[in-house]
Amino acid sequence: MGKITWQGGALLAPVPPTLVTCGDGDGNVLTVAWTGMLATKPPKTYISVRPERYSHSLIESTREFCINLPTAALARAVDRCGVYTGAKVDKFVKSGLTRDKCAVISCPSVTECPVCIECRVTDVVGMGSHDMFVADIVAVRVDDSLIDESGRLRLEKAGLLAFAHGAYYALGRRIGKLGFAVRKKR
Numbered sequence: 001m002g003k004i005t006w007q008g009g010a011l012l013a014p015v016p017p018t019l020v021t022c023g024d025g026d027g028n029v030l031t032v033a034w035t036g037m038l039a040t041k042p043p044k045t046y047i048s049v050r051p052e053r054y055s056h057s058l059i060e061s062t063r064e065f066c067i068n069l070p071t072a073a074l075a076r077a078v079d080r081c082g083v084y085t086g087a088k089v090d091k092f093v094k095s096g097l098t099r100d101k102c103a104v105i106s107c108p109s110v111t112e113c114p115v116c117i118e119c120r121v122t123d124v125v126g127m128g129s130h131d132m133f134v135a136d137i138v139a140v141r142v143d144d145s146l147i148d149e150s151g152r153l154r155l156e157k158a159g160l161l162a163f164a165h166g167a168y169y170a171l172g173r174r175i176g177k178l179g180f181a182v183r184k185k186r
Helices: 054-062 072-083 091-095
Strands: 018-022 028-032 035-039 044-049 064-069 099-101 108-110 115-126 131-142 161-164 167-170
Touching: 018 044, 018 054, 018 072, 018 108, 028 044, 028 054, 028 072, 028 091, 044 054, 044 064, 044 115, 054 064, 064 108, 072 091, 072 161, 072 167, 108 115
Parallel strands: none
Antiparallel strands: 018 028, 018 064, 035 044, 044 131, 064 115, 099 108, 115 131, 161 167
16 A cells, blocks of 8 residues: 655544533533543643634633533534634524533533533643643543443443544444453453
């Protein structure tokens, strides 16, 4: 198989198209695909947001946000939250989403999302077109239907949404778990 070389660009996929909630009171919700884990101890994450976006100033002033992981069934709502501005539209109403109370931080979360990751900003790093909000994960709320009898999280049952090269996808079937390539056969 041959490969061609392109100039460096933003091409990493799939990514999670998350619904990020922010702001005091009713708050706002925006779609963010540029997010991920930075560390496990302490648990740290990040989101990258353009400074001209309405939500950027909300996050900057409250120094809090919640990363809500949507299911494939929420693809239309995720897309709507990515094309409207919260400065002019209540995106919760426009997208048919329900506000929920976070456990630790003051902004709302999204009831329909099975996982809500509550975050407090520790650093803001200018990255050119986007600012990266580095944050401590202060609470994680998970739909109890995703917890098995032994108390283990079964995230594969959530039917999470993925985004790759301008399109949304439902995550597929499990093909292995960590260490399966080197595990000895019984």
